[in-house]
Amino acid sequence: MAYVLKRRVDYKANQSALTVSFPALITEKGVLVSHLRFLYSRRNKSQSWLERNIFAVELLLNFINAHLNTCTSATELLRSFVDTLCFGSIDNSHNDTSNLYWHPRKVEDVNVLLGHINFYCDYLDQIYGHELPNLNPLRKATKAEERMRWCAYYKRESNCFLNHLSNPSKNRFSMVRSIQGPMNHLLSIESVHRFPEEHFERFLQYGFINNRTGVIDYASQLIVMLMHYGGLRLSECFHIYTSDIAIDTKSGSAIVSAFHPSDGASPEQGFSNRREYLNTLFRQKPRNEYKRSHRLYSGWKQPLLTNRNLSFDVMLFPNNKATEFTWLLQQYLAVRSDGDHPYLFTNSVGKPESKKNFIQKYKRAIERIGLEASKHLGTSPHSHRHSYGYRLSQAGFNQLEIQKAMHHKSPFSCLVYLQPEDSEIRNTIRGIGL
Known part of the structure; x- marks a missing residue:
C-alpha cells in the first residue's frame, strides 16, 4: 500500500x-x-x-x-x-x-x-x-512572456543594492516553465494595523504587572519597547545577548545591537562567529537553526546589516526612550534569573525566554487592560513595528532614512508600514467637507 x-x-x-x-x-x-x-x-x-x-x-x-x-x-x-x-x-x-x-x-x-x-x-x-x-520542462517563451519577464527583472534589479554588477544574458528570459501557477492577485491591503497609541503607555505600564503578586515583568516590557520604539521584529529580540547592549556614559542612553544569529561576531575573542561561540561554550545552536517546534526556535528575516561585524544598531525613537530603556534594563538585570547562556531575556528559571511563552504573556497583558489580542485590531506583537514606521514618517523622516531605521534591503519594503489606515483617510475626507 x-x-x-x-x-x-x-x-x-x-x-x-x-x-x-x-x-x-x-x-x-x-x-x-x-x-x-x-x-x-x-x-x-x-x-x-x-x-x-x-x-x-x-x-x-x-x-x-x-x-x-x-x-x-x-x-x-x-x-x-x-x-x-x-x-x-x-x-x-x-x-x-x-x-x-x-x-x-x-x-x-x-x-x-x-x-x-x-x-x-x-x-x-x-x-x-x-x-x-x-x-x-522549459519551453520557448512567447514574445509577450519574454517582455513581461524582462520588465519583472528590471523592476527587481532596480531595488538591488549591487544592481550595477548584474549583466543578464539576452537569452535569459527566452524560456519559461511549461506549467505555471495562476496569476497572483494585486492587492493593496493593510495586513497588520498599528498598535493604538492612546492605549500604549497604559499597556506598557499596567499590562505586565501580575495582579495577584504585584510582580512586574520587566523582560516583557523591554521586548515591547524594542518593538514599539525600536522597530524590531519579535523574533529578532530573542537573538540579543546581554553583551549586545552598551550604555552611553554621557547621556545614559542604551545602545542596542542586533547581530546575525550564526555569522555575527562573537562577543569574546577566540571564536570565529556566534555559531562557534554558542557551540563551544554552551553546546547550543543559533536559535534560528532549531526546528520550528523547539522551544528555543526564533526566526531571522535576513534584515539589512549595517556594521562590519554583521549587525545593525537599533534606532530607538523618540530619543528619550533610550534613557527610559536603560532604567528599565537596570530594574530587569537586578531581578533576572541567570542561566548558562548568553541571551538577555530569560524565563523564571534562568533559561532563554521562548517566543511562544512571551506571546502568551503578551496576550494576557493585552486582556489585562481590557483590549482583545488581534492583528486586525492592531494589538498583535507585529503591530508595534507598524507603529514605529508610521511614527518615523509622521516625524518627517524620508523613505531612505526609514528604510535604514527599519533595516530593509529594499527602499520600497517600508512603504506598507507608512500607509494611512482607511479610517484616517475617511476622517480626512470628512474634515475637508467639500
Missing part, C-alpha cells in the same frame, strides 16, 4: 561532514534520499522555507499515489496537481474519487508550492541529467 510519512532523521552527507537533523519523507519504498540531499544542499535556508518545501513535495507524492493507475505523462500529472490545488479534489456532488478531499487553496499558496516543487525538480535534473523525464 502506497503511503507518505514525515519523520525527523539524522543525515550525514559524507564521512567528513557533520550530522544534520532534517525532516524526511518516507514512502513504502523507504526514505526519499534524493530529497534529503536536496534539503542538505539548501540547509542555509530558513526553517520556514525547509518546512514549506517538504510540505509541497509531500502533497505531490500523495497526489501521485492517488493517481497511480492514471496513464498520463509526468508533466500532465503535474498540471493536474496544480489544477487540484487551485480548485480542490471534491466535485459538485461532494464526491472525491481520489480520496484526497483537498479544498481549494489560495492563488499565492499554489504558486509558492509549485515554486518549491520546481526547485526540487531542477535539482534532480541537475544531478541525474536527462535520464529521467523533466517534470516541469
